[in-house]
Amino acid sequence: MSENKGILLYAEVTRDKYIHTVFFELAAKAFELSKKLENCEISALLITPPADMGLYKDGFKNSGIDKVYVFQDEKFKNYDTEIYSKIAVDLVNEIKPEIMLVGATAQGRDLAPRISSSLHTGLTADCTDLDINEKGRLAATRPTFGGQLMATILCKNFPQMATVRPKVFKPLAENVVRNTEIIYKTASDTITGMTSKVELIDFVKTIQNEINELDSAEIIIAGGRGIATEEGFNLLRQLAEKLGGTVAASRAVVDSGIASKDIQIGQTGKTVRPKLYIACGISGAIQHIVGMKDSEKIIAINVDENAPIFSVADLGIVADAYKILPEIINLCNS
Amino acid sequence: MKIVLCIKQVPDTSDIKWTEHNTIQREGVESIINPYDVYAVETALRIKKSCADVELTALSMGPLQAEDMLKKVVALGVDNGALITDKKFAGADTYATGKTLAAAIKTVVPDFDMIICGQFAIDGDTAQTGPSIANHLNLPQITFVKDIVECRDDSITVTRQADDGIETVKAKLPVLLCVLQGFEEPSRARINGIRRAQKTEIKKYSLADIGLNPEDVGLKGSPTYVSKAFRPVIEHKCEKIFACADTAELVHTKIKEYLAGADERK
Numbered sequence: 247m248s249e250n251k252g253i254l255l256y257a258e259v260t261r262d263k264y265i266h267t268v269f270f271e272l273a274a275k276a277f278e279l280s281k282k283l284e285n286c287e288i289s290a291l292l293i294t295p296p297a298d299m300g301l302y303k304d305g306f307k308n309s310g311i312d313k314v315y316v317f318q319d320e321k322f323k324n325y326d327t328e329i330y331s332k333i334a335v336d337l338v339n340e341i342k343p344e345i346m347l348v349g350a351t352a353q354g355r356d357l358a359p360r361i362s363s364s365l366h367t368g369l370t371a372d373c374t375d376l377d378i379n380e381k382g383r384l385a386a387t388r389p390t391f392g393g394q395l396m397a398t399i400l401c402k403n404f405p406q407m408a409t410v411r412p413k414v415f416k417p418l419a420e421n422v423v424r425n426t427e428i429i430y431k432t433a434s435d436t437i438t439g440m441t442s443k444v445e446l447i448d449f450v451k452t453i454q455n456e457i458n459e460l461d462s463a464e465i466i467i468a469g470g471r472g473i474a475t476e477e478g479f480n481l482l483r484q485l486a487e488k489l490g491g492t493v494a495a496s497r498a499v500v501d502s503g504i505a506s507k508d509i510q511i512g513q514t515g516k517t518v519r520p521k522l523y524i525a526c527g528i529s530g531a532i533q534h535i536v537g538m539k540d541s542e543k544i545i546a547i548n549v550d551e552n553a554p555i556f557s558v559a560d561l562g563i564v565a566d567a568y569k570i571l572p573e574i575i576n577l578c579n580s
Numbered sequence: 581m582k583i584v585l586c587i588k589q590v591p592d593t594s595d596i597k598w599t600e601h602n603t604i605q606r607e608g609v610e611s612i613i614n615p616y617d618v619y620a621v622e623t624a625l626r627i628k629k630s631c632a633d634v635e636l637t638a639l640s641m642g643p644l645q646a647e648d649m650l651k652k653v654v655a656l657g658v659d660n661g662a663l664i665t666d667k668k669f670a671g672a673d674t675y676a677t678g679k680t681l682a683a684a685i686k687t688v689v690p691d692f693d694m695i696i697c698g699q700f701a702i703d704g705d706t707a708q709t710g711p712s713i714a715n716h717l718n719l720p721q722i723t724f725v726k727d728i729v730e731c732r733d734d735s736i737t738v739t740r741q742a743d744d745g746i747e748t749v750k751a752k753l754p755v756l757l758c759v760l761q762g763f764e765e766p767s768r769a770r771i772n773g774i775r776r777a778q779k780t781e782i783k784k785y786s787l788a789d790i791g792l793n794p795e796d797v798g799l800k801g802s803p804t805y806v807s808k809a810f811r812p813v814i815e816h817k818c819e820k821i822f823a824c825a826d827t828a829e830l831v832h833t834k835i836k837e838y839l840a841g842a843d844e845r846k
Contacts, residue, residue: 261744327711327721352743356723359711363678368804371674371706385807391591391703396812403803443720444755447737448748465839489835507741507761513705522838532812543838545831546818556818561834565823573828574835
């Protein structure tokens with residue numbers, strides 16, 4: 247039997263000084279997994295400059311976390327791959343978790359493979375499901391081959407590591423009150439002696455919200471190849487404005503340059519779960535569907551009655567989006 | 581300056597066919613260069629154009645048929661190609677792949693200044709191999725690279741895509757870059773490039789050549805393994821309506837209904 251116990255979560259802090267929402271989604275999943283494991287404590291790793299600690303301290307309450315390991319130093323103002331990885335590796339070697347989960351954000355995707363590689367363990371990227379199998383091991387399921395095949399992956403070594411994209415799991419519906427212990431750790435001399443080999447010179451904010459408007463959007467109007475023109479996207483924007491929604495796009499539209507990568511839904515873009523998703527001129531390649539199928543309600547508009555998008559829709563309209571959208575926009579006016 | 585490009589041949593995922601046992605049919609599926617690796621090649625070619633004395637070596641781990649892909653990038657202007665090939669490499673996960681490629685780079689171009697990889701491969705789509713190589717070589721890495729700002733003999737400045745915006749970062753060489761899709765039209769091979777590619781020998785390296793043991797590589801050297809693979813099942817009950825005069829009205833009503841329902845559940 248392995249001596250590794252417990253689940254460690256990486257608590258990413260954003261540039262706007264929030265604990266990233268994906269952390270609470272991971273915490274909820276960890277809480278569910280912990281019930282299937284023996285003596286499973288859930289802990290978090292937080293790396294921050296000392297001045298910001300006050301902002302995060304209360305954030306862990308009610309999230310089901312038993313322990314938060316905090317590493318504070320002035321030099322932790324900017325994320326650094328090698329320094330953060332070394333901190334995580336040292337902590338894993340000390341507390342020996344059986345599972346470590348990291349959000350699949352730009353930072354998480356940069357950091358997690360460094361940690362797993364240093365620890366000579368496996369990392370399953372962008373999981374859409376995590377479970378504990380009959381042998382007590384982490385069964386990590388992820389889409390592969392552009393989402394056309396799902397694979398359940400097991401790891402022979404510890405910790406068993408996985409990354410999960412934002413919005414794939416839901417945060418806890420109810421508060422889980424735990425006596426969360428905050429443990430201040432001192433970074434080793436090795437870490438305090440490390441200097442950043444990659445220097446941040448400039449940053450231009452391009453996404454105004456905390457993360458991305460799509461992450462919190464309750465109504466999404468998405469366009470695909472069938473409406474991939476400036477004129478078509480103007481229609482989507484008009485409808486979005488009427489409904490208080492946000493515009494998104496399929497990969498085909500992003501690749502053609504009509505829409506920016508920030509608003510791409512799907513396997514290589516964002517995963518969303520709004521209250522209402524209106525897919526216009528999207529055929530529904532599985533790559534797209536994995537990113538939006540968990541929306542509460544889906545309306546699909548497509549000229550091709552055999553388009554796969556209809557297989558996930560609640561309401562399917564076989565029509566030309568160019569013709570029907572102006573009519574719907576008009577009705578919203580009246 | 582010596583730059584190593586790590587490129588991979590992948591099945592064209594837009595053209596997946598299924599066997600009757602619900603597994604992916606590999607025979608007869610066209611292999612293409614991973615689209616993100618095309619941008620790794622482009623990035624390297626641009627550096628070569630703007631700086632003096634740049635030597636590019638493309639390296640790929642894969643079966644013998646990957647030689648064609650290496651010839652193609654040589655035709656585009658890459659100087660050398662090396663194929664890391666051995667049956668024992670089969671079944672490698674990103675950890676074992678990173679370890680193998682790191683050992684291969686140390687063997688083929690021991691005095692490299694830069695390594696450039698594509699950010700993702702469209703088959704596995706893990707984005708982990710680049711960082712894994714960097715870790716095995718104890719190198720700094722810059723992921724999600726959008727553009728090269730400046731390349732000097734001892735440093736490189738690039739822009740990279742973060743979740744909330746664009747960062748400009750500078751690193752001393754050696755460094756590993758993982759590049760995102762660019763927007764420029766990829767280069768096309770010219771006739772003298774194709775001639776040169778025909779004459780260029782793609783060197784082959786086996787497990788023994790790169791100094792690793794059988795237990796370090798392939799399925800044996802991989803901490804992860806696939807326990808099952810299946811096709812995603814998506815179930816939804818769709819009410820399908822063919823457009824007629826009052827369809828827009830129906831959609832409008834349904835939108836209101838769906839949104840009201842969602843509010844009630846709150």
